[in-house]
Amino acid sequence: MKRALTSLLLLFSCVAFAEENPRASASPPVFDTPVFDIHVHLHDGAESLREYRAAAESAGLAPIGLGAMWFGGPNQAQAGDPDDIRARNDALIGMAASDPAVMPIATVHPYDGQAALDELERIAGRGVKVIKLHAHTQRFDVDDPRLLALVRKAGELGVVVLMDNANIVAGDSENLFSLAIRAQGTKFVFAHIGGLNFRFWNILPLARTAEGLALENVYFDISGTVLLAADSPIEEEFVWTLRNVGIDSLILGSDYPQLSLADTLEALDKLDLSDEEKAKIRGGNARRLFGL
Secondary structure, three states, X not given: OHHHHHHHHHHHHHHHHXXXXXXXXXXXXXXXXXXXXXXXXXXXXXXXXXXXXXXXXXXXXXXXXXXXXXXXXXXXXXXOOXXXXXXXXXHHHHHHHOOOOEEEEEOOOHHHOHHHHHHHHHXXXXXXXXXXXXXXXHOOOOOOHHHHHHHHHHHHHOOEEEEEXXXXXXXXXXXXXXXXXXXXXXXXXXXXHHHHHHHHHHHHHHHOOOOOOOOOOEEEEOOOXXXXXXXXXXXXXXXXXXXXXXXXXXXXXXXXXXXXXXXXXXXXXXXXXXXXXXXXXXXXXXXXXXXX
């Protein structure tokens, strides 16, 4: 009798704990809203895509779309070989043509001058909606006039410019802020939302009060940084920043294969955001921005 009573009390204690701590008894979150991952590096083309999908499926995920890049890290496109860049862009565009879930993210190098502008116009004609530029690994200066000419051309063609913003280089966010002001006809997505310098972007609400500085052309992907912020001492400030820059300006990104989509979604789910805000970040904002 005593043993039965002890077991009953233990059961009641577990139920009470679960009610007070729902995460303790909950299974991994199931997302009933579409997921679009803007930041996927396919270093080995179709094989990398199969591996990405297998990893997602093993975590119970089936993203409706992904922004696919053939480059990243040591594979980044360098200046001086526009023919190689063209060939790689064509391979990516060809792969995406047979897979409606894949949005090809091509690239050029601003220091290739007219060749880069010509390639940008060519790939835009082939349906490319986004290009990715990475100042650190492509070794270009964000203040260089050749970059400004390139991103302004992208704006004229309706091509979104995705740029690294992990603050690997000092002054990264400040330089990108200035670029977005000088090219307000171009839509930018700044990847990693500034890394651990995400605080800088809280300037946007103030900047937008200035006449002629709506800065509605600035978006962010939260890849990487969301993993650092979730369940950390800076989480509350990170959420405050997300709302300051505007929930409608945020896009999900994993930065695969360096980071996984499952871990990114789990980190986002931990943030103190509403279900509606999370749904916009998971896929709603990307579908609107890219006309998907």
